[in-house]
Amino acid sequence: MLFARHGYAAVSMRQIAAEVGVQAGALYLYTPDKQTLLFNLMRTHLEELLAAWAAEPKGETPQERLEVFSRFHIRFHLDRPDEVFIAYMELRNLEPDNFAVIERLRHDYESELESILKDGSETEDFRVPDIKLATLAIIAMLTGVNTWYREGGRLSRDRVERIYCNMVRRAAGA
Amino acid sequence: MLFARHGYAAVSMRQIAAEVGVQAGALYLYTPDKQTLLFNLMRTHLEELLAAWAAEPKGETPQERLEVFSRFHIRFHLDRPDEVFIAYMELRNLEPDNFAVIERLRHDYESELESILKDGSETEDFRVPDIKLATLAIIAMLTGVNTWYREGGRLSRDRVERIYCNMVRRAAGA
């Protein structure tokens, strides 16, 4: 997607139209304006993320749940590099109302990991000095895969998932 | 800085001029064009990062060196949120030649952590299945602090540094 490669502000409606194969005016049959186009891309992405996580079979123990989450996060994000990039990079180009909606969705997702770490801390499966901080640190680490992973590179996806799972597990003090 | 808040492409030379307190034409006394302005911001930031790291007193053991690096990284990045944001977000707006220079500088910095992890793996201070991957994962985790940390928030900087050090140490299998 053009937004991912060049950024929302740098891409014109004409360029988008050319990529889709229509003239610029025709785009306005599908979106009221450029801002709404960006907003819907990001909203759809995050709603799909939450729906996919809800449909994921959960583990029993906190340790299993943490591993399931880590693998799910990497898999889902590597499958959608463009959408992930946009969802992280274009937040500042959202108008305030749209921004609030997106932030809410993102927070809902973070809460899923947070509750795993919280449960695991109470059962002493994990040892984290600060649950919120660990949540954000682990998500940052996992999402970082998207910045360097390339299909057909040195490491297979399964190998990457396994290594990151290991680091996450240890970062959580498991 | 305006580039950090709204993005390179979204900010006009007129807006920059207004912030500095001059008219648009006067900016071209200080930069040949907008692209060079962005490039110099990013280059200066990364050169200062490398210079500051070079001036940092290193530890003796791999474990000490990893802790020094983690604390240095967090401290330096929290001191310059705007520059960090720009250096990470505006890579795609650099022209190819400029991009190559910036990427080289970034890689030089990553190599510093990589060599710590490599040395520590050989002495068995650390246990990482893949050194390059651990390097990128740790840097992503540390840089993630900038996305949520706010001065005067719930946790002091020293506390944040300490917690992250702990997670990094564990992620490295120390």
Place this chain on the structure above:
DNA sequence: GTCTATAATTAGATAGAC
């Protein structure tokens, strides 16, 4: 449903007065 044409605005960059 798509195109062409265009309105209204804004962009980066330059020229010349002072």
Place this chain on the structure above:
DNA sequence: GTCTATCTAATTATAGAC
């Protein structure tokens, strides 16, 4: 060294033909 004025090109969005 800065400002005013301006050039050229590109922008979002709309109107109306087909």
